[in-house]
Amino acid sequence: xxxxxxxxxxxxxxxxxxxxxxxxxxxxxxxxxxxxxxxxxxxxxxxxxxxxxxxxxxxxxxxxxxxxxxxxxxxxxxxxxxxxxxxxxxxxxxxxxxxxxxxxxxxxxxxxxxxxxxxxx
Amino acid sequence: xxxxxxxxxxxxxxxxxxxxxxxxxxxxxxxxxxxxxxxxxxxxxxxxxxxxxxxxxxxxxxxxxxxxxxxxxxxxxxxxxxxxxxxxxxxxxxxxxxxxxxxxxxxxxxxxxxxxxxxxxxxxxxxxxxxxxxxxxxxxxxxxxxxxxxxxxxxxxxxxxxxxxxxxxxxxxxxxxxxxxxxxxxxxxxxxxxxxxxxxxxxxxxxxxxxxxxxxxxxxxxxxxxxxxxxxxxxxxxxxxxxxxxxxxxxxxxxxxxxxxxxxxxxxxxxxxxxxxxxxxxxxxxxxxxxxxxxxxxxxxxxxxxxxxxxxxxxxxxxxxxxxxxxxxxxxxxxxxxxxxxxxxxxxxxxxxxxxxxxxxxxxxxxxxx
Numbered sequence: 001x002x003x004x005x006x007x008x009x010x011x012x013x014x015x016x017x018x019x020x021x022x023x024x025x026x027x028x029x030x031x032x033x034x035x036x037x038x039x040x041x042x043x044x045x046x047x048x049x050x051x052x053x054x055x056x057x058x059x060x061x062x063x064x065x066x067x068x069x070x071x072x073x074x075x076x077x078x079x080x081x082x083x084x085x086x087x088x089x090x091x092x093x094x095x096x097x098x099x100x101x102x103x104x105x106x107x108x109x110x111x112x113x114x115x116x117x118x119x120x121x
Numbered sequence: 122x123x124x125x126x127x128x129x130x131x132x133x134x135x136x137x138x139x140x141x142x143x144x145x146x147x148x149x150x151x152x153x154x155x156x157x158x159x160x161x162x163x164x165x166x167x168x169x170x171x172x173x174x175x176x177x178x179x180x181x182x183x184x185x186x187x188x189x190x191x192x193x194x195x196x197x198x199x200x201x202x203x204x205x206x207x208x209x210x211x212x213x214x215x216x217x218x219x220x221x222x223x224x225x226x227x228x229x230x231x232x233x234x235x236x237x238x239x240x241x242x243x244x245x246x247x248x249x250x251x252x253x254x255x256x257x258x259x260x261x262x263x264x265x266x267x268x269x270x271x272x273x274x275x276x277x278x279x280x281x282x283x284x285x286x287x288x289x290x291x292x293x294x295x296x297x298x299x300x301x302x303x304x305x306x307x308x309x310x311x312x313x314x315x316x317x318x319x320x321x322x323x324x325x326x327x328x329x330x331x332x333x334x335x336x337x338x339x340x341x342x343x344x345x346x347x348x349x350x351x352x353x354x355x356x357x358x359x360x361x362x363x364x365x366x367x368x369x370x371x372x373x374x375x376x377x378x379x380x381x382x383x384x385x386x387x388x389x390x391x392x393x394x395x396x397x398x399x400x401x402x403x404x405x406x407x408x409x410x411x412x413x414x415x416x417x418x419x420x421x422x423x424x425x426x427x428x429x430x431x432x433x434x435x436x437x438x439x440x441x442x443x444x445x446x447x448x449x450x451x452x453x454x455x456x457x458x459x460x461x462x463x464x465x466x467x468x469x470x471x472x473x474x475x476x477x478x479x480x481x482x483x484x485x486x487x488x489x490x491x
Contacts (some may be wrong), residue, residue: 030154030158030159030160030346031158031159031160031161033160033417033440033447034415034416034417034440034447036416036469052416052469054416054417054440055159055440056159056160056163056346056347056350056439056440056442057153057159057346057349057350057439058419059416059417059419
């Protein structure tokens with residue numbers, strides 16, 4: 001699993017990256033009440049808006065950590081947005097992206113580097 | 122997180138010790154939430170008692186020869202008719218009938234008029250009152266006092282343990298009494314729609330009183346996040362968002378703040394516009410909206426009619442923890458302001474179904490009789 005400074009996590013199986021937000025991010029957001037996930041077929045560049053997650057108080061953009069084509073959004077979050085709080089790094093994933101360049105994934109932080117980053121906040 | 126330019130309330134250390142997330146608000150570092158988070162804090166307040174630090178708000182005494190009649194020069198309220206021990210909601214008006222701020226003014230004792238205004242507006246408000254009423258009365262700011270709000274169905278039972286007299290008060294009563302062993306100004310009011318009190322105490326006593334109340338199992342500290350979602354459910358406007366200097370009391374659905382006596386006398390700032398709007402209706406009206414599908418519609422989202430024409434804008438909105446769905450307030454033309462009217466709210470470019478809904482969204486539980 002790799003991580004971004006925007007508190008997203010990414011796992012890679014073959015050329016398919018699964019993206020979600022970290023437990024830290026989910027805790028910071030508070031109770032998630034609505035999630036908007038991308039539809040399959042959407043092309044995204046690293047840094048583009050990928051999804052929107054809403055708490056009682058605010059809407060937060062989730063950015064694509066890698067470039068590629070969305071092959072699936074986690075539509076199950078529509079009826080169960082609280083999954084993002086309950087299982088942020090598992091069932092609470094947002095989208096699967098078929099990536100173009102594996103080097104983008106490799107360049108992200110590993111867990112040790114992300115933990116160091118959290119300590120620095 | 123820490124900003125040297127931000128002021129702090131007398132309860133700053135207590136908030137940090139309680140695990141609050143502090144954010145800048147109205148020039149102060151304020152707790153937006155504690156460890157439980159907005160959702161749980163909101164629901165706790167609806168079921169038990171929530172304790173809020175609102176010491177950023179502006180407290181003052183209006184003192185002088187005739188503070189009640191003087192205050193009528195800057196507001197549309199009947200303050201000459203305000204009885205001792207009572208409090209009134211009012212608005213500070215500009216010459217065009219726009220709302221400079223909304224406020225509470227009370228006669229808790231014989232010491233002039235006790236006024237509480239919004240924190241973000243207080244410097245401007247008090248300067249305007251001082252300037253407009255110069256020579257008659259003066260504003261004495263009570264910078265050495267903290268303000269707490271205790272809100273929820275268990276608030277009265279909790280406070281009765283420390284201030285038995287508070288239990289004899291009804292909604293919009295205000296009294297200067299000894300409570301918690303100090304001089305307190307207590308009013309039975311609040312900003313959540315629940316029964317509850319606002320408690321003004323000397324800043325030096327604030328932390329002790331705060332901790333005394335929190336020692337009660339029925340009480341938890343509640344941040345500004347839940348304060349906002351609670352007042353939204355209660356249909357209460359938030360100054361600077363739902364109301365500003367361009368908005369009249371009629372447009373804001375606050376016409377109740379324009380008293381009968383003053384309507385007849387037409388002797389308040391902006392009376393020409395407000396009288397006309399009272400007679401003929403305003404061109405826009407603040408309404409409640411229930412969002413029937415999709416994401417919460419927040420401040421700035423456009424409101425459209427069913428044909429897709431933009432007819433208004435959301436001024437505050439979010440997710441209602443009590444109702445489990447998104448709700449909002451916004452302005453629409455009066456023809457569309459009728460409860461049940463189907464509209465659209467545009468969120469991130471997508472139209473979503475919404476319906477005009479009578480406010481409050483969650484019934485008020487004020488104690489008007491005991």
